[in-house]
Amino acid sequence: MGRHGARCLSRTGTGNHETKRANEHGRAPAAKGGFGRPLRWSGPNPGALRRLKRGVESAPEDVQEIQEAFEAVRANLRSAASVFTTGDKRAARVLSQQKAEFRHREGEAIKAHFARLRRQRDATAPALDLLRDIKRLNDHLVAGAAYPVLEAAGELMPSRIADDGDGHLA
Numbered sequence: 001m002g003r004h005g006a007r008c009l010s011r012t013g014t015g016n017h018e019t020k021r022a023n024e025h026g027r028a029p030a031a032k033g034g035f036g037r038p039l040r041w042s043g044p045n046p047g048a049l050r051r052l053k054r055g056v057e058s059a060p061e062d063v064q065e066i067q068e069a070f071e072a073v074r075a076n077l078r079s080a081a082s083v084f085t086t087g088d089k090r091a092a093r094v095l096s097q098q099k100a101e102f103r104h105r106e107g108e109a110i111k112a113h114f115a116r117l118r119r120q121r122d123a124t125a126p127a128l129d130l131l132r133d134i135k136r137l138n139d140h141l142v143a144g145a146a147y148p149v150l151e152a153a154g155e156l157m158p159s160r161i162a163d164d165g166d167g168h169l170a
Helices: 016-031 046-054 060-086 089-119 126-152
Strands: none
């Protein structure tokens, strides 16, 4: 057992494949810049706390969006655990595509928020803040589980920035 009660992997007790996977996942958090660090949460949004104290309820569509985002991140947590333990490339690719889904979800929430602002003056953004936090959590799940598998398979691009045609990032 290790310092924190977790089992340590011994090089003699595992096969080459298991040792290689353990090394890949050990390097991944540092390489991805952030997965190994704890998520920082500065506490509840002060505006949201004031609204709660005044008894102002969130809009039903905000509650629905947040519940759907939590369900999606729960499913992605299960997928991330599976990808992390099995190294399945197909599942890693599917999990990595969830980042785009969360970006889309966030964009739609922002559009809906501004539409509500145009209709009524008292629309607030606590739901957007919470959705962003959920999206960030999902990003960490993908970076920690899917990216090492895709990187090892040579299927991860070094950047999302477009190539200018000369082999340089535009």
